[in-house]
Amino acid sequence: MQIDTPYLMFLGDVPDHLAAKTAYGIADWRPDWCVGQLRLPGCAADLDIPDLTLAEAVERGCRTMVIGVVNAGGVLPDHWVAEIVAALEAGLDVASGLHVRLGSVPAIAAAAKARGRRLHDVRHTTESFATGKGTKRPGLRLLTVGTDCSVGKKYTVLALERGMRARGLDAEFRATGQTGVFISGRGAAIDAVVADFISGAVEWISPAADPNHWDLIEGQGSLFHPSFAGVSLGLLHGAQPDAFVVCHEPTRTTMRGVEHPLPTIAAVIDMTIRLGRLTNPGIRPVGIAVNTQALSEDEARRTLDAIAAEHDLPATDPVRFGVDGLVDRLVAEFPAAGASA
Amino acid sequence: MQIDTPYLMFLGDVPDHLAAKTAYGIADWRPDWCVGQLRLPGCAADLDIPDLTLAEAVERGCRTMVIGVVNAGGVLPDHWVAEIVAALEAGLDVASGLHVRLGSVPAIAAAAKARGRRLHDVRHTTESFATGKGTKRPGLRLLTVGTDCSVGKKYTVLALERGMRARGLDAEFRATGQTGVFISGRGAAIDAVVADFISGAVEWISPAADPNHWDLIEGQGSLFHPSFAGVSLGLLHGAQPDAFVVCHEPTRTTMRGVEHPLPTIAAVIDMTIRLGRLTNPGIRPVGIAVNTQALSEDEARRTLDAIAAEHDLPATDPVRFGVDGLVDRLVAEFPAAGASA
Incomplete structure (x- = not known):
């Protein structure tokens, strides 16, 4: 899995900081990659970076919208789906740490396909690995x-x-x-x-x-x-x-x-x-x-x-x-x- | 995964005994479950049990057709697909040790759904497990x-x-x-x-x-x-x-x-x-x-x-x-x- 940077950080409308723990971790360790955040009304998390619209994020060079938040109940709410589809349509890839696979939501899968954007589900692996060889490698x-x-x-x-x-x-x-x-x-x-x-x-x-x-x-x-x-x-x-x-x-x-x-x-x-x-x-x-x-x-x-x-x-x-x-x-x-x- | 027994052993038209190694293992250790075998013209394997038609297998109480053979090239040949569909239509479940998932073949998926039969892919797991607890259990x-x-x-x-x-x-x-x-x-x-x-x-x-x-x-x-x-x-x-x-x-x-x-x-x-x-x-x-x-x-x-x-x-x-x-x-x-x- 290779995720294009920099990122637009999607925080949704999470009710507290804990639900955005992953996003805070990314912003702490990779501040240069976190160009801005996208928050929906009612969001209680704040990475202390600029709030950007999708168009502004694209203009500032963002390549991927990162969903580093947890959604309650494991189901993707409709208003998040709409935002993800809009991000794909704006030309961004989307990378998610959610349990639900992005591609399992038909509207998201269709938008990604139509725009030729990539969906990354970091909790799941699609990479096909070889078995380990155990041979010493340089480095x-x-x-x-x-x-x-x-x-x-x-x-x-x-x-x-x-x-x-x-x-x-x-x-x-x-x-x-x-x-x-x-x-x-x-x-x-x-x-x-x-x-x-x-x-x-x-x-x-x-x-x-x-x-x-x-x-x-x-x-x-x-x-x-x-x-x-x-x-x-x-x-x-x-x-x-x-x-x-x-x-x-x-x-x-x-x-x-x-x-x-x-x-x-x-x-x-x-x-x-x-x-x-x-x-x-x-x-x-x-x-x-x-x-x-x-x-x-x-x-x-x-x-x-x-x-x-x-x-x-x-x-x-x-x-x-x-x-x-x-x-x-x-x-x-x-x-x-x-x-x- | 719980596979209903007894079995009809599908040997296809494998070119040698080695390709049917799994089937031989099953017949060796569970002779009572292996009621009969289904072989296609040209099959070089023989479990030394009765050759049965699908109708005969059902009549003798078989519940599952077991594909304990390897197919060349990893692709399910059309004449095997036809036989698997026929088995489902005859009322058997199908259990497979092939790399390809049975349900990924549209004709097989459709027949299983239409007849309410189960497909088992033993190389893959669909079971959802809990993480281990490590607590000592009786036995x-x-x-x-x-x-x-x-x-x-x-x-x-x-x-x-x-x-x-x-x-x-x-x-x-x-x-x-x-x-x-x-x-x-x-x-x-x-x-x-x-x-x-x-x-x-x-x-x-x-x-x-x-x-x-x-x-x-x-x-x-x-x-x-x-x-x-x-x-x-x-x-x-x-x-x-x-x-x-x-x-x-x-x-x-x-x-x-x-x-x-x-x-x-x-x-x-x-x-x-x-x-x-x-x-x-x-x-x-x-x-x-x-x-x-x-x-x-x-x-x-x-x-x-x-x-x-x-x-x-x-x-x-x-x-x-x-x-x-x-x-x-x-x-x-x-x-x-x-x-x-």
């Missing part, structure tokens, strides 16, 4: 792994992309989830791929590259999560990472959606190396990213210090304290990839 | 795992079903691959499930059961196969097996389709326990099934003796020497499940 790769789902794996690679680029490193975010696909303009929601093709899809997402180029691959789930470990393992094998960062939320006691206790960070490091060396014998941890949102600053610093000491690795909260320590370790471990001082 | 479960793909995992559980039933044990084969689904009349091709639902699908395939009932779950792939390990891990977590049997082919040096060396049996046992205890802390190996087809009988016996001694587990070739040793071990390890002498 450097970093993967975020976790003690659980939703512990900051996407945020950490995006923060690393920003931090590494600021240090002159050649680094690129590689998306494996739906919000990530909007942020990258490319990728696949790996949890929506047919099981046989998980690792093959990741080989496609992160293809062979320059030997000193870093692909920063968004992790998913956890090797210790009973619902999703298969996805995490296929992702690990396909990513064949040289380096990995463990993401963790220190106040959580059970894994998301199930009754299983969280694994220790040490267990995640050990298992990631054991399983990851199948496709990259050199795999190694380079740091730990901790979501300390629930802790005071003092508690956060003490927690990070303790985790760093226990594992002999840099530990940080990327949101609160940045990723300098992680980048330092990467530069030290992989000096050939180069960096400015 | 006993055995899973076959492997040092590679295609090392006898399906054959071993089917041979165990036969051997355990002969000893008075309550045991049932649970299918996770397409041939297995025909043999079981139920199940799902787990490699065709969307990645997020692998373990959830297995929880559906092997639901809660009587505490002394054995589900014998068909394994897929290998935890050490770089293309498919994610499927194997999701399957392991969903199956939450009490017991597992390692399947192995001793003359193979690299894994199927890739350049990676085969893991050792010891590595497979170790990793299966490490990962499997997430959803079943009591998981243990109960034997090793070795495909000795490439060895002389003497070599086979020596190989099995050596493997048994090395791992302190019964080792057998289920095809050549039966599964008595495996059943003995199961009975010894799980005495409550009971067995006749």
Whole structure:
């Protein structure tokens, strides 16, 4: 999936900020791509970018209208359909994170066909992947792994992309989830791929590259999560990472959606190396990213210090304290990839 | 997917036995369900069961026509389409192992709709699964795992079903691959499930059961196969097996389709326990099934003796020497499940 940029951000008439969570994520990480927003009467979300009509968006160079909002009830309301059809007729592609497929709505399918525009449903994959080969390919790769789902794996690679680029490193975010696909303009929601093709899809997402180029691959789930470990393992094998960062939320006691206790960070490091060396014998941890949102600053610093000491690795909260320590370790471990001082 | 039995086996006009491999597997393991075969002029396959017309098949109680053959080129030839339509019009459901979906052929879709018959495409899943919960459910479960793909995992559980039933044990084969689904009349091709639902699908395939009932779950792939390990891990977590049997082919040096060396049996046992205890802390190996087809009988016996001694587990070739040793071990390890002498 390759989504043309820049974007017009469609916010509909969502009742709160949470329903536009994906849109906020895109605007945070790709402000240059978010030329404007299109809001309907009653919309409670605001990305703090210009409100544009469809004609204005086209005039300012927008190529794709992005639906980064959730609709109540899973059904596309008629007044959204009308706006999507109008966007297609104005010459924009439309990319959606909704559960319902855009092409399943006859009026949208007809308008896209009539105008030769593309419809992207990032929750679904239409790409036909090969099975994974497991052969080492050129380029450097970093993967975020976790003690659980939703512990900051996407945020950490995006923060690393920003931090590494600021240090002159050649680094690129590689998306494996739906919000990530909007942020990258490319990728696949790996949890929506047919099981046989998980690792093959990741080989496609992160293809062979320059030997000193870093692909920063968004992790998913956890090797210790009973619902999703298969996805995490296929992702690990396909990513064949040289380096990995463990993401963790220190106040959580059970894994998301199930009754299983969280694994220790040490267990995640050990298992990631054991399983990851199948496709990259050199795999190694380079740091730990901790979501300390629930802790005071003092508690956060003490927690990070303790985790760093226990594992002999840099530990940080990327949101609160940045990723300098992680980048330092990467530069030290992989000096050939180069960096400015 | 629940396929009504008994079956009329459609063999078309396949040019050799290999193209009807699935049909032979079904006839071998479910002779009572295979009431007759339907062959077109030029067919080189023969299941050695009565040739029936559609009318005769219906009269003898057939409920489903099974297409357990491969068509050249992936396109359904017109004369097969005509026969499938005729079967639907005669009142049979149709179940297919072809890549092409039956319902994608307009004439077949129309006939099924007009007659209210069901179309089953076992390579595809239409079932909507929940994500796995990982909670322990009642009943006993055995899973076959492997040092590679295609090392006898399906054959071993089917041979165990036969051997355990002969000893008075309550045991049932649970299918996770397409041939297995025909043999079981139920199940799902787990490699065709969307990645997020692998373990959830297995929880559906092997639901809660009587505490002394054995589900014998068909394994897929290998935890050490770089293309498919994610499927194997999701399957392991969903199956939450009490017991597992390692399947192995001793003359193979690299894994199927890739350049990676085969893991050792010891590595497979170790990793299966490490990962499997997430959803079943009591998981243990109960034997090793070795495909000795490439060895002389003497070599086979020596190989099995050596493997048994090395791992302190019964080792057998289920095809050549039966599964008595495996059943003995199961009975010894799980005495409550009971067995006749």
